Amino acid sequence: MSNVHDNVENSLVKNEYTKSKYIVFLVLVILASVLPFFTTNTYYIMLFDQILVNIIVVLGFNFITGLTGQMNLGTAGTVAIGAYITGLLTVRCNISPWIALLLAIPAGYLIGKGLGYPSLRLKGFYLALTTIGFTVIVQLMVTNLSDLTGGTQGVQRIPGFNLFGISISTNESFYYFLLVCVIIAVLISIKIIYSKWGRAFKAIRDNIDAVEACGIDVADIKIKAFTLASIYGCIGGALFANLSGYINPGTFGIDMSFNFLIMLMVGGIGSIGGSILGAIIVTMLPESLRFLQDYYWLIFSIIVLIFVIFQPNGLVELFNKIYKAVKSKLLKKKGGDDIVDHSKVK
């Protein structure tokens, strides 16, 4: 879970560093799996569930906006489509939520290809505008095609999952189910980001002309990143529908897209750890500010602004700095040993 800006440290002391990354990941997973034992408040469990769903969406969003650097504000649209596929198929057609969840993958794929093909030829603001357009169109459609989607009434009583006859519809059991989903999503993200594909994504963010001169079809790579984002988004949407049991168009507005963007910015653009951190903080923060009542959105916005100004590479960089500082202090204590260590690693 390193930041992209840390490539040097990453490769210089590769074994040590990757090992510590996996240890951090493992510790996080263990922490997450004992978390429900500390609270019996279903509201908090529900909040944790929401965080896990958001992590999946932000991990996907990270591919297109974090790594490839394309401003995509269509996230809410893809989440809406994923949610409505699950909602409508399970409620109207009595199809198993498992199948609906799996159908989110081809749906995301189709959105990625279908929307990505025309829009990713555009750059910067124009891409942002088209993807905003996509979100607005999806929201308008689910609102107005009320015969199909239930309109502003939304879809109610979306059933939970069943695993070999055991229902995983309680918040606690669903929490563990989501945790497994998040672990899979993180592992796939790691595999992609540290492969040649992740490298191509980052290269596009750094310099498009040079990528083309390297013989890489930029449009194709962008569409791949975008498709990944849509698939993650649709799956996140499907899980969201199962989690809340009720969806309506109002949830999937453009502010939802911005919310995911804020998560990525606060956590750390281009980083898996950052995506997770951002999803946790931005989901928790408004809840912990509720006591401010009417002012909480104001305070929340100010906090986000402060983050963006003073920590533009996200919170994850702060953690990395602390980690490095602690490490170098520890090495200093050992005295001359570290010099020998470094040459060995090299």
Place this chain on the structure above:
Amino acid sequence: MTTLSTILKLNNVTKKFTGLIAVNDVSMEVEENTIHALIGPNGSGKTTMLNMINGQHRLTSGSIYFQNDEISKLPTFKIARKGIGRTFQNIKLFSSMSVLDNVLVGGHFGTKVGLVRSVVDIFAARKEERQLIEKAEEILNMLGLYSLKNELVKNLPYGRQKVLELARTLMIDAKLILLDEPAAGLNPSERLEFVSILARLHKQGKTLFLIEHNMDVVMTISNRITVINFGAKIAEGTPKEIQNNDEVIKAYLGEKYKAPKGSEVE
């Protein structure tokens, strides 16, 4: 005069930017395994020509052939895949990535493992990556960048960055390398090193087509020189012929570079 040894051929190439004729009816050939220089005053259309060859600019009229295939209608990435690499006047590297990663991007298009397979089939992905890294490290080694392979590009000195751009073109197996002002901004010792690298690549069978303002560099390494002025070709020939061409001296070189009678130019 299309012989087998012609690698790049420009036929009556013209480029107009609304009202301005940047390149006007230029025809020329670059022969295989030569170092061919393109010189001319500022704004004479040199970079525009390079941009047309590698597909960044569309031609207004005319055509370009690379190894007897027309490339003037292909997109940049397809031209690169055919074997034309290029470096840029204002270095274009992936600045947040390491030196090794920068070179590896050049190897991307030749790989086969797809996105889904690189997640599912870890072994194939790993094997492919190892082969890529081996090739990249060989190139870095040859160009004297190996010890810097884990360094971030933004921390490299300017001269090293220029060499790295060249390394990337080698990674795409370019047969023809277009160089836009390779010696600009280099200090004398860096320049000397760069020239020796270019000479080595030439020896390995690469064809180099370069734009350069430093006449010492141009006259030392090139086999053939084309001179353009106001978008039109005014002369072509060996360094010695160019140095004695009155029109070139008037338009660009100045009296200083006129070769003294009877002397050999090194």
